[in-house]
Amino acid sequence: MQKKKIATVWLGGCSGCHMSLLDIDERILDLVKLADIVKCPIVDGKELPEVDITLVEGSVTSDEHEREILHIRKQSKFVVALGDCAVMTNVTGMRNYFHLQDVIDTAYVNAISNDREGQLPDHPALLRLNDKVVPLQEVIKVDFVIPGCPPSADVIFYVLNEFLNDRVPDLSDVKKLRYG
Ligand code: SF4
Numbered sequence: 001m002q003k004k005k006i007a008t009v010w011l012g013g014c015s016g017c018h019m020s021l022l023d024i025d026e027r028i029l030d031l032v033k034l035a036d037i038v039k040c041p042i043v044d045g046k047e048l049p050e051v052d053i054t055l056v057e058g059s060v061t062s063d064e065h066e067r068e069i070l071h072i073r074k075q076s077k078f079v080v081a082l083g084d085c086a087v088m089t090n091v092t093g094m095r096n097y098f099h100l101q102d103v104i105d106t107a108y109v110n111a112i113s114n115d116r117e118g119q120l121p122d123h124p125a126l127l128r129l130n131d132k133v134v135p136l137q138e139v140i141k142v143d144f145v146i147p148g149c150p151p152s153a154d155v156i157f158y159v160l161n162e163f164l165n166d167r168v169p170d171l172s173d174v175k176k177l178r179y180g
Pocket residue numbers: 012013014015016017057058082083084085086090091092148149150151
């Protein structure tokens with residue numbers, strides 16, 4: 001059987017979903033028998049080639065994220081929303097209750113936890129945020145959802161293993177599935 005290609009991408013999230021992915025531990029060896037991981041925050045792939053599955057952590061928070069998720073959709077047979085931020089904005093979407101400028105001021109100008117108190121960041125890209133954070137499915141068609149904050153490693157492994165063996169995962173029968 002020809003090896004498939006997997007990518008994982010991190011948009012507006014905290015990296016916790018990728019930490020859970022790493023908790024697959026030695027079972028990653030079973031997965032890499034079936035697929036190459038061609039792009040991921042923990043490998044050095046710079047471009048996203050055409051892939052079979054892309055796991056996407058995090059919400060869409062900026063026009064840069066919008067461009068990225070549209071490109072991911074174009075390149076991927078299956079797009080899997082990984083974790084509650086990708087599915088429903090979750091923690092990332094908490095800023096939707098406030099005006100964006102107030103959020104920026106709180107994070108940068110009024111922050112007492114950094115040594116640049118009172119200053120905006122030097123890099124303008126950090127301030128190019130959309131007014132509202134949205135989940136993936138408001139921008140693209142999502143093929144599958146793995147809920148949880150973060151999803152458990154067991155569920156991530158199960159879903160990947162099913163897709164890589166040309167089966168559709170059935171989460172209705174999966175223990176350790178969690179919401180929030
Ligand atoms: S779902 Fe939870 S663990 Fe995953 S990126 Fe969001 S806050 Fe972090």
